Amino acid sequence: MQQSTPEPVLQVDDLEVAYATRLGAVKAVRNVSFEIWPGEALGLVGESGCGKSTLAFAMMNHVAKNAEVAGGRILFRGEDMVRKSGRELNRIRGNKIAMVYQDPMAALNPSLRIGLQLAEVLMEHKGAAGDDARAECIRMLERVHMPDPPAIMERFRHQLSGGQQQRVLIAMALLTNPSLLIMDEPTTGLDVTVEAGILDLIAELKRAFGVTILFISHNLGVISRIADRVAVMYAGELVEQGSVQEIFRDPQHPYTAALLGCVPKISAGRQQRALQPIPGKVPALHKMPKGCIFEPRCDRAQDRCRSDHPDIVETAAGGAVRCFFAGSPEIAEAAGTQSAAGEGGHAASGEEVVLRIEGLRSYYKAQEAGLGGLDGRHKRGFVKAVDDVSLTARQNSTIGIVGESGCGKTTLAKCIAGLASPKSGEMDFIGVDVARVVEQRPRELLKELQMIFQNPESTLNPRRSVGEAIARPLQLFGTVPPREIRNEVVRLLEAVRLGESYYDRLPRQLSGGEKQRVALARAFAGRPTLVLCDEPLSSLDVSVQAAVMNLLLELQQKFETAMLFISHDLSVVYQLCDQVAVMYLGQFCEIGPTEALFAPPYHPYTEALLSAVPIPDPSVERTDIRLSGAVPSALDPPSGCRFHTRCPRKIGPICETEAPPLREVTDAHRIRCHIEIDDLKAVAPVLDPK
């Protein structure tokens, strides 16, 4: 991608950023050197706490109050950023170097109109006059594909969706035509369909306008989509650098290989179910290992790695890597093939049915926004969160539910758990009618149904020790005799790889992944028949996510539990589930065995979701299908087929007027669409199964 200009836009030499803390000075970034060439996108990956964001802010010489650039140079177009005065830096920041942040909500001022915030950038940096600035802003909004830019200019932040907010911020960053665009996790927290749209936009800007980008993400799939070159960061150091193809095909550093190994992949084939988590965690900054920083977690460490710190060396392919054993064959091998634990997917049918749901509906009263609701003139509507859902869950198998946020996944799980009350429909759980809230269910039944929640921060009572949290269900359900409880808790702690030393710890002393493990142990303590998982992995780092996912599978196999697994991440669902339901606006639009669902015939929505999943493999070719707009309000869902407003395969007025039939592909695979199955079968597969 290097153009004729011989000079890199950004050149970082031996950078060091140090923080002054209570425990003395710690170096959050050490020995970091890299270059970004004009028109290039450099992807920066690593787990959380590896110093990615610190590095990004250091590029503009903008560090926290207690931090300083302690060594090295940052040359931006040949000028050293470290030596610049505050005034000079202000001229560069937001002008020559622009930044797009992770949380668009926090980056936009809630009380100023979008237009004013955009124009301000031009007036500040370019001294543009009001009208010129406005025209330029509108042009820029068009460029980021915002619908009706003049109208957008008049809006406030809360009147835009998350994806639109991020587009506005990208437009804002591009207004001054910066030489370098730093993007810090710009799509994290967005729905996968929205994310795909933003990534398309970034790729297009790069292609059409030659924007130079430093792109930070923890998501390898996103990085592989955007970056030309990739730099892998671990505990404050760059451990590997190289072209995106090389990094993904032939990682040289064990950490890169390990990161790739723990990402669930749709293209990998479902037989290799067990992922390879990275043991341990990123070392604390004041407790850096003496030798190689990755040595404590590396399965190929030798004596030398413990005593000596490896230097960056060039690789044959033109990259750079910080490992003594780079290029030795076993690393590449470890990344390529993974040991297959478990004997593939188990039979989805044949096992005993534990949960049967027919025509379940759950509505809740809409919150009236603003003062309008006070005078009673506005009729309060009902949010049809779950609207006619039927499903069957079997022992020892997992049913996945996927869909964008706001499609009713969580309400469905809460209905099944009895935390929300169903409006109508039948729910039969191991032969008992459970279409009611948990307080009204038979008490003997409660131990059979447990739930694992999304947010590890609130899933445990902060005032209760880990041991107490796990012991309580044992005591309540009488799973084991009272004097055995402590032993059983320890056994469970060992099953989730935490061990007895965690017994007396409080939640605030645990990391997110550890909290989720405790939640797992608590849910499985009473040996339930069915466990509901509401996005239990979504807030965890990839390396931790793989470990928790493996545990979940292990516990399921041990106790022969049925699981209902809610996720927005199709690759996780692909690896974990035997059956998948795709949910849109309170209804299932497709349900079927996993392999069948990930291949044609697809429901058009499934097809679009699949096409949006970021895949950590730059060589995968696939069709790009993008959905426009956001999920419509469940307060007043579209007539006919609920998906017709966004459907790329809409066939005509019938989609708007008539609810589509549920068509059977096979006994277990059903699609709710007006299009004939045979026509859907003719669609090319989104993912090329090589």
Add this chain to the structure above:
Amino acid sequence: MQGAAWLGKRIAELRRSRSATVGAVIISFWVFIGLAAPLVSPYSPTEIQGARLQPPSLEHWLGTDHLGRDVLSRLFWGTRMVLFLAPISVLLGIMIAAPLGLMSGYVGGRLDAFIMRAVDILLSFPTLLIYILIITSIGSSVIIVVIAISLGSIPPITRIVRSLALDERTKDYVNAARLRGERRRYILLREILPNVSGPIIVDSCIRVGYAIMAIGSLGFLGLGIPPPTPDWGGMINEGRKWIFSMPWTVVAPAAALSSVVIGLNLLADGVREIAQQR
């Protein structure tokens, strides 16, 4: 042994915040004075010691009052009343208001509406009016003063506890408790209460300050603790007539009163600061 270790830890935590340290020192001083009043007071608080309205001297550091009693001794003994009655009345208020607030926030629906409207009605009266109403209709005694003040503190505490419970209710650990079939009582007292107790404690520190002022106001209005028991509010009231000629009879109890209130506020701020750092 364990208690000492616990106390040591808490003190170490308190020292992390400057305002908490200052607040704790002020309050400890007054608690000490209150406990040691018989030892540190030079004279009896109720007996007449000599000439009326003496200015401060070596014998009477803060002079004597309109009946010839030693102001310093009355001030010291008065500490007992203030530092004993105020916390008791706040504690009584919390004991009634906390369960109400917890139920209201957690259960919601009609119960919530009922409790909240009752609270609103009480809140719509000025608190002082409630005190006066109760005390004038039943008569003034130490117990009645305590009851009146705790009753006045119920509505605001209920509201605070309710909003805290409302927040906790939606957290997943409460959902997990519901799923394992915990009784409502258990969820309220064992799951939610420990997690809202921090803010309740901070709030009650400030509220003890209010209660002290309320006791003072009632004493000033002549509705407080009946004489001759020493009470700071009553002392201010008695000294009022000589405020210009003999200011010490008013200034001393007023300064004591405000130092206790400020100490409590500082302590509350500090505790909040420490809780946030954790």
